[in-house]
Amino acid sequence: MKNVRLILAVLLVAAFSTVSFAQEGKTLKRKVAIGRFTNETQYGKGIFYDRENDPMRKQAMDILSSKLAASEKFILLERDDLDVIVKEAGSEMQKIGADYIILGSITQFGRKTEGDERIFSSTKTQTVEAAVNVRLVDVASGLIIYSDEAKGQAETSSKTTLGIGGTAGFDATLSDKAISAALTQLVENIINKCMDKPWRGYVLTIEDGDYVISGGASQGITPGSKFGLYKKGRTVNNPQTGTNVELPGKMMGRVTVTANYGDTPETEFSFATYEGETIDAEHLENYYLMEE
Numbered sequence: 001m002k003n004v005r006l007i008l009a010v011l012l013v014a015a016f017s018t019v020s021f022a023q024e025g026k027t028l029k030r031k032v033a034i035g036r037f038t039n040e041t042q043y044g045k046g047i048f049y050d051r052e053n054d055p056m057r058k059q060a061m062d063i064l065s066s067k068l069a070a071s072e073k074f075i076l077l078e079r080d081d082l083d084v085i086v087k088e089a090g091s092e093m094q095k096i097g098a099d100y101i102i103l104g105s106i107t108q109f110g111r112k113t114e115g116d117e118r119i120f121s122s123t124k125t126q127t128v129e130a131a132v133n134v135r136l137v138d139v140a141s142g143l144i145i146y147s148d149e150a151k152g153q154a155e156t157s158s159k160t161t162l163g164i165g166g167t168a169g170f171d172a173t174l175s176d177k178a179i180s181a182a183l184t185q186l187v188e189n190i191i192n193k194c195m196d197k198p199w200r201g202y203v204l205t206i207e208d209g210d211y212v213i214s215g216g217a218s219q220g221i222t223p224g225s226k227f228g229l230y231k232k233g234r235t236v237n238n239p240q241t242g243t244n245v246e247l248p249g250k251m252m253g254r255v256t257v258t259a260n261y262g263d264t265p266e267t268e269f270s271f272a273t274y275e276g277e278t279i280d281a282e283h284l285e286n287y288y289l290m291e292e
Helices: 002-024 055-070 082-089 173-196 281-286
Strands: 030-039 074-077 100-117 121-138 143-161 203-207 210-214 226-231 235-238 243-246 250-261 269-276 287-291
Touching: 030 055, 030 173, 055 074, 055 100, 055 173, 100 173, 121 173, 143 173, 203 281, 203 287, 210 250, 226 269, 281 287
Parallel strands: 030 074, 030 100
Antiparallel strands: 100 121, 121 143, 203 210, 210 269, 226 250, 226 287, 235 243, 250 269
16 A cells, blocks of 8 residues: 555656646747748749739648647737738838748649550559748848748559559649648748747836736746846947847846736737846837747
């Protein structure tokens, strides 16, 4: 009986340790918006072609969205007007409300059918090949931090012998499979690039001593979550690349989340307390939060 109790006690301790470890090691979800995804090929483009309702473009966006959602590391923002927002935002990319923007295009697409006719049998093979290019933009800096292209292929075959066997008609699903195969090669790199950089948030306003910060429960922010509050570093120009570079920020203090509010990822925010050096409440755009 004592042995049984000892085993149960060990199991309970292990269970609580696992829960504690999972809570401490939880990952804050990044907000990602899939922006312009275009079909740069000539496949299926007739005189009445509608760029906005291109079926291949929508296929690629849906497939990429489902693959990113399956990783459970992202909040995907539906922004049909993202192109317009990007143009209007200009250098103030944070207005978009996402941490990263994914831009993509289908650069190659081809379909071919091959057959092999013999005396007693015939074989028919349909093959679709697609190439997809994606670019990942860091909203905070406006820089492209990842760009790559991958190719995918899908095929189906049918065989008849002495007139017996299946016949393969036009298989519309092959385009999905080929695009999916190409995107699969890119998704892991997209995930790694997004997760490499520490999560960032922002102070929206200060109300009666409470700090209202961006982000909420859907991102994994809960009461008790702590973040460092930093003053942005100076922005300098790199003559070699011609791009602006933000120098490391200075840590001013720490915020502790007390409550979450908001109904959707786009409208979520949290209340927090702050301990640290005095910050300029009139210029909160000069500060950011970062996971420790």
